[in-house]
Amino acid sequence: MxxxxxxxxxxxxxxxxxxxxxxxxxxxxxxxxxxxxxxxxxxxxxxxxxxxxxxxxxxxxxxxxxxxxxxxxxxxxxxxxxxxxxxxxxxxxxxxxxxxxxxxxxxxxxxxxxxxxxxxTTFLRELTRFLSMKATKMAEKYSQSLSFPLENRLADFILQTADGEVYKEKHVSVCDFLGVSYRHLLHVLVQFCDKGYLQKEGRIYRIQQTDELHRLADVLKNDSF
Amino acid sequence: MxxxxxxxxxxxxxxxxxxxxxxxxxxxxxxxxxxxxxxxxxxxxxxxxxxxxxxxxxxxxxxxxxxxxxxxxxxxxxxxxxxxxxxxxxxxxxxxxxxxxxxxxxxxxxxxxxxxxxxxTTFLRELTRFLSMKATKMAEKYSQSLSFPLENRLADFILQTADGEVYKEKHVSVCDFLGVSYRHLLHVLVQFCDKGYLQKEGRIYRIQQTDELHRLADVLKNDSF
DNA sequence: CCCGAAATATGAGATATCTCATATTATTGT
DNA sequence: ACAATAATATGAGATATCTCATATTTCGGG
Incomplete structure (x- = not known):
């Protein structure tokens, strides 16, 4: 540091x-x-x-x-x-x-x-806003994670973290964050490629069908904000 | 109202x-x-x-x-x-x-x-405390739900909601809250009975081995507070 | 008191997800 | 440049969990 x-x-x-x-x-x-x-x-x-x-x-x-x-x-x-x-x-x-x-x-x-x-007061009001957002986001994530299979959560995660049409997060971090095994994450990614949503290019994935990913991801949206 | x-x-x-x-x-x-x-x-x-x-x-x-x-x-x-x-x-x-x-x-x-x-200030400080607790609890629940099978979360839920040694929550609410199917909840409850942790008495369940349930539930504790 | 809705119960087969084993390919420190 | 470590990859079998079908029991309203 x-x-x-x-x-x-x-x-x-x-x-x-x-x-x-x-x-x-x-x-x-x-x-x-x-x-x-x-x-x-x-x-x-x-x-x-x-x-x-x-x-x-x-x-x-x-x-x-x-x-x-x-x-x-x-x-x-x-x-x-x-x-x-x-x-x-x-x-x-x-x-x-x-x-x-x-x-x-x-x-x-x-x-x-x-x-x-x-x-x-100024600080507390600010912090309160921050925490209320955080609490709500967590609550949302929680119910999402319980209610939907990886397919939906991964589609959302890809859209959120993609840089343009390029997705290149590390698998190890992702499966940790999404709470699934490495094996299963790979499995679903292969499915996405088979279905043509993504295309694998060496070590990165290129998004081919944003709309299809959105269709999967939107299922877990409820527009809180 | x-x-x-x-x-x-x-x-x-x-x-x-x-x-x-x-x-x-x-x-x-x-x-x-x-x-x-x-x-x-x-x-x-x-x-x-x-x-x-x-x-x-x-x-x-x-x-x-x-x-x-x-x-x-x-x-x-x-x-x-x-x-x-x-x-x-x-x-x-x-x-x-x-x-x-x-x-x-x-x-x-x-x-x-x-x-x-x-x-x-008084109100905001109070609300900030409340929200920070809420955010943390949700975060905990979230990572718990992702990391552990129903067995562990159900053990925790039973201990939290039991009245003395009697557990009598409605299955429909519980499987909704824990995010699993009715069928699976019943399945795990039967397992708990088979193992002797619980005993079914008509419509209620009597806790027989608190320690065993604690063993299961403690796995998802990290003592935040 | 009876009916219909809700809650409980159980079986069987399908899917999602995990674990383990093993191989190949980056990345990093020395 | 090399060895060690981390990350990626893939297969196969085991579990956890879901869906659907179907029966029985409970309970509130008319």
Whole structure:
């Protein structure tokens, strides 16, 4: 992890200002940090001393179960908070958060700001919105995952993560995220190719029939937002 | 739906006071309402004019998918909010909420209180806590549901809903909630009986080996709180 | 008190998904 | 450049779960 100083720090504070999300001058307290790919931003079980706000990059939330199985729970993207659970709750089992690309974030020290944050209407209103979205998205995902076979969830995932007409996520991450076995993911991908929805080109997949994928993915939409 | 007046209203306002959750006198605006079993508190797609706080009873959140399938998403219990999404977001597709027992709740009129609620630190902090819990619980459920077979989730569900050593939830609701077919739920229940974890007595199941059920259920615990 | 709807129950065959075994191909550290 | 590790690939058999068909029982409304 690298902490930006001087001009570099200034640059990010100005380019990605979040002062409007607070009613007190937060910037003077904030650190600007960069985490490298695969670096742990928060280690599972270790209570963080900072509240983070991601301004660039992607990270993953993991949890380890008693049987040793590790699950990817969700992605974290730009404009997400990290560590808000620990700010709000005295007792909380901290989940592991790992950068999956270079990730730049603001780090707000809790020992200095905790009290003020919890009394700041602007911040609380903002955080409440963020959390309500998160709760709803999770609820949606939950009922989706229970109600539909991989075919539908994968179609949705492909459309969400494709770069133009190119899909190239790592299978290992995907089957983890979608909660299916590697074998089965491959199986369904082959089906998609057989049906002509996708075309495999070496290591990437090219989307051939967006409409068909949409037909599968739309089944699990209910337009909450 | 019945609106309590006079002494009855006063009684509930006093017995279940929530004035400490607000920094302005909210009670004068609040209605006290009773919904009967199966009555809709909020109809899917209809934006509610009130923020509700449940003080007694149980309700269910439903969503209808494009293919017509209706899914039970979650339960609502005493001390939960209803309608907070609509308070926080201008644009939001409202889910259906149906009372599953007689349900008594406070109803706060948004046209009168919206502005003050969104500027009330005490309320916002409280709501933020509530939502963060909700988000985390959903995230947990999500990864659980994906990672483990019904056996584990059912064991957990039985322990959570059992009254003493008696389990007597309706199969139809349960398989809906756990997202499995009726047939399969029965199948696993029979297994539990065969293994001696449960004993069927007419229409109820008596828990015989709590420890064995715990062993199954504990696999999906990670002690977040 | 009777009827129809809802809930419970069970069997049998189909599908979705998992586990394990094994091979080939990238990627990465030294 | 090489070895180790991770990612990709594929087959085959085992399980978990679903769908459909059909019977019986419970329960609320007229």
């Amino acid at each position: 690298e902490i930006y100083k001087q001009e570099k720090r200034q640059h990010y504070l100005e380019q990605h200002s979040i002062s409007h999300l607070f009613s007190f001058p937060i910037e003077e307290f904030m650190e600007v940090r960069e985490y490298k790919r695969d670096e742990w931003i928060i280690r599972e079980g270790m209570r963080p001393d900072y509240l983070y706000y991601v301004i660039e990059g992607k990270a993953k939330i993991y949890v380890t179960y008693q049987n040793g199985k590790i699950s990817l729970i969700n992605f974290i993207n730009a404009h997400d908070y990290i560590g808000e659970m620990e700010l709000l709750h005295e007792v909380y089992y901290t989940k592991g958060i790992q950068a999956s690309t270079k990730t730049i974030c603001f780090a707000i020290p809790l020992h200095q700001c905790r009290k003020r944050l919890l009394e700041d | 019945e609106i309590y007046k006079q002494e009855k209203r006063q009684h509930y306002l006093e017995q279940h006071s929530i004035s400490h959750l607000f920094s302005f006198p909210i009670e004068e605006f609040m209605e006290v309402r009773e919904y009967k079993r199966d009555e809709w508190i909020i109809r899917e797609g209809m934006r509610p004019d009130y923020l509700y706080y449940v003080i007694e009873g149980k309700a269910k959140i439903y969503v209808t998918y494009q293919n017509g399938k209706i899914s039970l998403i979650n339960f609502i219990n005493a001390h939960d909010y209803i309608g907070e999404m609509e308070l926080l977001h201008e644009v939001y597709y409202t889910k259906g909420i149906q009372a599953s027992t007689k349900t008594i709740c406070f109803a706060i009129p948004l046209h009168q209180c919206r502005k003050r609620l969104l500027e009330d």
